[in-house]
Amino acid sequence: MMELFFNPKSVAVIGASGTPGKLGYVIVKNIADSDFAGDLYPVNPKSDEILGYRVYRSVSEIPGEVDLVVTALPTPKLTVATMQECAAKGVKAVIIESAGFAEMGGDGTLYQKQLVDIAAAHGIRVMGPNCSGIVSRNIVTSIYPMTKKVPDGNVVLIGQSGLLAAGMASDIVENESLSVSKVCSIGNKCDVNENDLLEYFGNDPKVDVISMYLETISDGRNLTRIAKRVAAQKPVIFLSGGRTEAGAKAAMSHTGSIASNAKIVEAAVRQTGMIMADDFTELKDFAKVFSTQPLPRGNRIAVITLAGSVGVNVSDLCAAHGLELPKLTPETTDQLKDLFDTPVGNPVDLYFSVTKIGFTKTLQTTFPDAFRDPNIDAAVLILAGFEYTQEAVQKKIIQQIVKDVGKPVVVCMIVGYNRYKHVILDELGKDLPVFPSLISGVKALSKLCEYGSRRYKASA
Amino acid sequence: MATAEILSKARDQKRTVLTEIEAKQILGEAGIPCTKTVLAATREEAVSISEGIGYPVVLKVSSVDISHKSDAGGVKVNLADRAAVETAYEEIMASCRVYAPDADIEGVSVQGMAAKGTEIIMGMIRDASFGPVVMFGLGGILVEVLKDVSFRIVPIEKADAIAMTGEIQGRKLLEGYRGQDPADIARLQDMLVKLSDFVDRTPGIEEIDMNPVFAYRDGAVVVDARIILSP
Structure with a gap:
């Protein structure tokens, strides 16, 4: 059934518009600009042609089958009427983007109930209402104009809020910061919920990482069951809204008075092996690390830095996030001894080596030697914005070393943002996970190590 | 099958609160040792x-x-x-x-x-979205003030129970601190799994408190218990 949403052969857009800027126009244009190669049917009683497509007065007027209907109608009442038409037409998948339903309470709740009843009676799956549906290579139903094609990547994002999911998708696609394949916004979740998508993406071999933001949890018991299975195979990054202590209900037992929504959600995350994110940036950041880096077997980190003071700070952050900085093996220190005045430690302070043989050469020798050390599972590479850093990035020296060594790395940028932000954060950021602060990089790496260690133990 | 009888009797009497004797009979039948x-x-x-x-x-x-x-x-x-x-x-x-x-x-x-042992609290509540959830913590002052407890969604496995006992801040107290006897952690984990199994197969249980449970070097026992049925 979910295939009808993601790979429909025919799509009708109800509330399509020929006026640029209107939502009903953006949706048609987004679908037209995607790789969707099936039949596109704009529906509007008052138009004849939109973006070169013939417009139909109603769903029932469309010849042939309609796999997916996308609606963006001004009133809930019209939406309910359209659902009835869809049922009569035999449509099995509907994305309802319009707001004004259960999120408003009152009549909105009643209208949503009507949608659910029609869907249940006719076996229709409904995404939404109050959502922006899907942003993918094959189809884009969101109301944010897309400027580039969605990459055919290995990450999917699941969100509730339509604007947020659509906006995040637009940013990611525009600046190529994350290799997504699909971004879904499921809004009020009157039918299709996170469990449907988690199961679907869990079974999709092209999806390596799932990142999910929920304001409400539809069915936590099932979520726990499904997430446990999926997270054992691929990372599931999870951000939950409404994690408040106030969630504790009036209970008769001691246990009930201590239990809160926040604690139960945290327990579910631990129990299932999902990875908890604390904000939207982390949803993307963690997904970037997980989707581009191999899984480490443990938490032993080499910190590579040009400045001793930075190394101290990173060491503290690593300790606070459960990462270890072991000594390098004597073989490695011996190999590197000519480049350093004092025996090389961890953090690996490149300064002496740079003064002797220059930055690029240092990167090519010291970094891979320390990184390859058998005591090391992963590395934090700290880059300052200088001319020679730019050169190393543009010649893809760092990217090549990381690829050759085959262990996970995060890059943290310090200083030089004014001139080199673009080359380090954006350009290198397309190939590797690059962070604008030490703490964000260390935290993301700690999540990778936590998950990697768990998977390694489970497989051992 | 004392459990079914006790539950149906309470339902007939339109009660949602079981007596301590009833609660302990039910838990005992579920394999959880009670005084x-x-x-x-x-x-x-x-x-x-x-x-x-x-x-x-x-x-x-x-x-x-x-x-x-x-x-x-x-x-x-x-x-x-x-x-x-x-x-x-x-x-x-x-x-x-x-x-x-x-x-x-x-x-x-x-x-x-019961001889005084390490004071433990175990319990269960029903969450609107997650369904039954089990809890483990150190009892007495530690649960009152610090709320040093861990939760898991039912059903739990042995590995979850191990994580629950290992996750609390005061886990060192379970291992025997300053000459105090260590607690039989394996038994506590077993009790958590049995609690989870029981609520998973028994509909209509809203909340359970096993407070305190006394844990000893060898074994543990529920000293007071409370079961609330769903309305």
């Missing part, structure tokens, strides 16, 4: 049951209408002989009749006096 607890309807029964269990004993009022037994003066502990049990019985009855004149009092529960 031996027997109902005595008269003073003479209280004595003969006490002698069967062996002194010292604890007497607690047994009434579906009195849930705060201590507040009602309905709990007497460390009763060492026949005379102490007789006096305690009379005092409990007198005090509870004053505290709750309309309460239906079926008698007292007579319980063996």
